Amino acid sequence: MKHGKVSAWTMKGLINVISGSGLSTLSNNLDQSDEEDCEKKDEEITSEWEARAAAYKIFRNVAKPNCKYIDEDDLLRFMKKEEVDNMIPLFEGAAETRKIKRSALKNWLVNVYNERKSLAHSLNDTKTAIEELNKLVSAVVCVGIVVVWLLVMGYLTTQVLVLISSQLLLVVFMFGNSAKTVFEAIIFVFVMHPFDVGDRCVIDGVQMTVEEMNILTTVFLRYDNEKIFYPNTVLATKPISNFYRSPEMSDSVEFAVDISTSIETIGALKARIKTYLESKPQHWRPGHSVQVKEIEDVNKMRMALYVNHTINFQNGDRGNRRSDLVLEMKKIFEDLGIKFHLLPQQVHLSYVQTTASVAPPPAR
Structure with a gap:
């Protein structure tokens, strides 16, 4: 029997032999061993809590014992090199270190669950809308058929x-x-x-x-x-x-500094902000901008920091990232001694004499 030249009768006989010989495929053996030994079934994730629990189980089974991350060698035990290279950038912070943290795995799995849930709801609502539209169109078509039938039969x-x-x-x-x-x-x-x-x-x-x-x-x-x-x-x-449906979105942080702030201090401020943003490439894209917008009342300079997120604002991560950025800027202001002072204000005090404060005349 040559490869590529198997007749229908030969294939039928081969199937009958295998079916009657008690042989089984490898997948069936694996399924039977799983049912007999482990008795485990695939479970469907139905909540964010279950997604977090699944992420914990995956991390525990893939990572080395007492290890806080999954490295590339751990993944190569289950996947090919090309698949690992395509998968690692999906996790936050893993593209640079080639290591997947437990928190990154948990966030990724929760996001996958939420997107899958949204897709299921969208398909369900689309199906419902199509069914309603189908009923409406069917009613119109039925009326049209009745009218045409009456015309053909000559009853109209x-x-x-x-x-x-x-x-x-x-x-x-x-x-x-x-x-x-x-x-x-x-x-x-x-x-x-x-x-x-x-x-x-x-x-x-x-x-x-x-x-x-x-x-x-x-x-x-x-x-x-x-x-x-x-x-x-x-x-x-x-x-x-x-x-x-929006691409990666931008953000801005506006602040004011005292007019007496030196140019060197402003340069140091820009350098510190750049260092912080470059230290978190998983959060911020390169190409930020620190601009002086205007000078107000000859006592303060209004400035603004413009940054580009690596995400859009769908999942609500913008608030946490922006909060961390603002706190880091506050720390930079304290380290560089950047402050803001109000202009001195003139205060005029006047003494008003009241009748109660006038001493009564001496008695005679």
């Missing part, structure tokens, strides 16, 4: 046509605005489609997360977990900022 006389036309005009008069609303909502959901479930958006200056999408309405979850229902026809007329 002039009197019947007049009756149907009058009823149709009445329906258009009663439900014309509703039909227009439904049509605009369908265009917004299926054509414009500015967001998906789980996207963090800004509408009317309020930051919210998309919780549920329907044909007529969209449910948002505000930062305080308050649900807000927006008609899709209203959303179609508003500008919507979508963080999830």
Whole structure:
């Protein structure tokens, strides 16, 4: 029997021999050994807590005992070199050190769970919207089929046509605005489609997360977990900022220093800020800028630091990174002795004599 020249009868006989000989494949042996020895089944992660627990188990099984990170050698036991090179940059801080910390693995797995959850909700809501649209279109098609059938069978006389036309005009008069609303909502959901479930958006200056999408309405979850229902026809007329679909975003920190601050001190300030940003390449992109915006009242200089994040603002990590940056700048100000002093103010004091303070005349 030559490779590549196996007839159907030969293959059938080979299958019968293997089936009747009691042989089994390697995968079946592995499955049976797992069921008999370990009796473990694949579990689906259904919460962030389970995602953290799964990250802990993965770290414990992959990393060396009593080790605080997973290095490249640990991964090569399970993966190929190319797969390891493609996977390591996915974890925070691992691209430079080639080591994966437990916190980075936990954050990555939690983010994967959240994205998977958002995708499942988005697909579910899309399916629901399509089913509603299918019912609506089916009703219209059924009415059209009935009318065509009546025309073909010759049951539509002039009197019947007049009756149907009058009823149709009445329906258009009663439900014309509703039909227009439904049509605009369908265009917004299926054509414009500015967001998906789980996207963090800004509408009317309020930051919210998309919780549920329907044909007529969209449910948002505000930062305080308050649900807000927006008609899709209203959303179609508003500008919507979508963080999830945005690229890596920038940020700024404004501050003021005293006008007496020397040029050398400002140069040292820029150098210290640059050193800090370069020490955290997993948080900040190169190419920051420290600018002097203006001088106010001849006593202070308004300055601003412009930085580029390595992420967008979808997952809410911006607050922690910005907080660490501001605290580091405060430390730099203290080390360099940068302060801000108000201009001296003139204070005028006047003494007002009251009648109560006048001494009574001496008695005679």
